[in-house]
Amino acid sequence: MNREYSDFQSLFNEKLRERGLTVKRLSELSNIATEHLENLSTGNFERMPPAPYIRGYLARLAPILGFDADSWWEELAREHTLRGSGASDELPKNRFARQSRAKFLIGGAVVILAAAYVALRFAYIFGEPEILITDPAQNPAYTRSAETVIRGNLSNADVLSVNGESVEVREGGGWEKAVTLQSGPNSFEIEAKKFLGREKRLTRQIFYEPIPQTTTTPLAPAN
CATH class of the missing domain: 1.10.260.40 (lambda repressor-like DNA-binding domains)
Incomplete structure (x- = not known):
C-alpha cells in the first residue's frame, strides 16, 4: 500500500x-x-x-x-471496528446474480407475452381494413329518390368516412350514411383507416333519375 x-x-x-x-x-x-x-x-x-x-x-x-x-x-x-454480517466476512456472491437472473426472467416473460399478443392480433395490427357495402348492393346503382342511405359493415379498421365526412360505426361494425343526390351520377368515396396507417377506399356511384313530371292539357270545351 x-x-x-x-x-x-x-x-x-x-x-x-x-x-x-x-x-x-x-x-x-x-x-x-x-x-x-x-x-x-x-x-x-x-x-x-x-x-x-x-x-x-x-x-x-x-x-x-x-x-x-x-x-x-x-x-x-x-x-476500524467494522460490523460483520455473518460467519463469513465476504460479500454474498450470488446476491446480484439472483437479481440479474430475476430481471432477465421478467424481461423474457414480457417479451414472450408481447410476441404472443402480436401473433394473436397480427391480422388486426398489420392487416388491411375491410369494407363491405350492403346497400346499394350494385355498383353503379340507380334510384328515383333524391334521398338514400348507404349501408355497410366495417372490420379491422378504426375510423370510417364517406366523402370526407366521419361516419359512426356501431358495435359489431355496422354503419350507415344518409346522402342527398343530385340529378345524374353521384360518386361516393368510402374510406377506412387504421391508427397504424393502413387504409382502404371504395367508390360507389349512384345515378339519380327523377320521376318525370307529367302535365295535363285541359280539354277544350264542347261546342
Missing part, C-alpha cells in the same frame, strides 16, 4: 480531486449511494453497512479512483 496517505479518507478525497469528480458523479459511476460515499470521505465507518459491503465498495471504487482495493481493505479492517 502507498503510505503517502495516512488513512483511507485522505486517499479517497485526494483521488476525487485528482480526477475532478464529485461525490454525486462518483455515485453515478460506481452505483454506490452518495450517503455511503460521504461516510467514506469523512471516515465515518460507524454509519457504514457491514464489512462485506464496504469491501465490495472498495472493489468498485478501485478501478475508478486508482488504488489497491485489497491493501486498503486490510488497512481498514485493522484500524
